[in-house]
Amino acid sequence: MSNSSSSKPMLAAANSKQPTAMAMALLPLLSMVSSFLLLSSMAELPRLEHPLKSDGSLSLLVIGDWGRKGTFNQTLVAAQMGRIGESLDIDFVVSTGDNFYEEGLTGIDDKEFEESFTNIYAAESLQKQWYSGMFLQAYASFDDALAVLGNHDYRGDVLAQLSPVLRQIDRRWLCLRSFVLNAEIVDFFFVDTTPFVEHYWNKPKGHHYDWRGVAPRETYISNLVKDLDLALKESPARWKVVVGHHTIRSASVHGDTIELQLLLLPILKENGVDFYVNGHDHCLEHISSNDCPLQFLTSGGGSKAWRGILNSVSDKLEFFYDGQGFMSLQLTKTQAHVVFYDAFGNALHKQAITKQFHSQI
Secondary structure (H helix, E strand, O other): OOEEOOOOOOOOOOOOOOOOOOHOHHHHHHHHHHHHHHOOOOOOOOOEEEEOOOOOOEEEEEEEEOOOOOOOOHHHHHHHHHHHHHHHOOOOEEEEOOOOOOOOOOOOOOOHHHHHHHHHOOOOOOOOOOEEOOOHHOOOOOOOOEEOOOHHHOHHHHHHOOOOOOHHHHOOOOEEEOOOOOOOOOOEEEOOHHHOOOHEEEEEEEOOOOOOOOHHHHHHHHHHHHHHHHHHHHEEEEEEEOOOOOOOOOOOOOOHHHHHHOOOHHHHHHHOOOOOEEEEOOEEEEEEEEOOOOEEEOOOOOOOOOOOOOOOOOOOOEEEEEEOOEEEEEEOOOOOEEEEEEEEOOEEEEEEEEEOOOOOO
């Protein structure tokens, strides 16, 4: 695999210290997850299918941390998504979570769904499937945006975002918990990362989190990690993309998520994942792993941004932008093209990744 970039790293990255206290606290959970991975299981993540274009390619946009009723430049970003979406003839949109601020949806009749989603992403090119990462069994056979839930979504009525009622309001909306989306040459693995973060459970800082369908935490995480590992191992796709809300590597305010480094990162590396795509930090960034081909892509600039924080990272910081924007991903059998755009539609960073094609004959 070879990488080429049209933009140089905007800032150099230095090594960061590896936290130890959190790692020690997570050892019991890590031990439980390891035990689950040693067991054989018939459990599988739900699977959806999406066709490729006639030329065998796939194009999509990625947006995260957006739902603010058009404020904080959300409307401006949405307009540029529409323009870029038309030029790329996108197949669908992926949301990396924190879909509705500040406290998720209050219920299936919450007007914020239309005020922050339907009325904002109104461009013709965006009238495609949106995927968001939570799962209800009723959607298992649906084949037509995809989204995952973020921590702010968990502060509201989680089941409302999962409800089929929202699809009656806007058919683009498909919010699932954890699942696999297959598009022949690529498998997207959507992972519900919020339950991994321990302080949401034991130090919620006055917030209420809707853990229905998740508690007890240890069992939920163990099963999810086991099912993800199995799905990755069984995937024959040339490209493997894992989508979550929380960062694994980040130079911005939230930084690295230690729980994901301990519980998810080893599985991603072992199974040859190409991209980990996330939101959570309200910025755009690209970090390359030092010890494997894995690329960390943050697209969390859907609305409120400009945190003014830039930290060192242990891997290679290829690109960092503290403002609003979004990302595109174009895939063929042998090429992946990643582009980050600002709120005015300017291409800030481009990365091309090539895979050698080996015939099965």
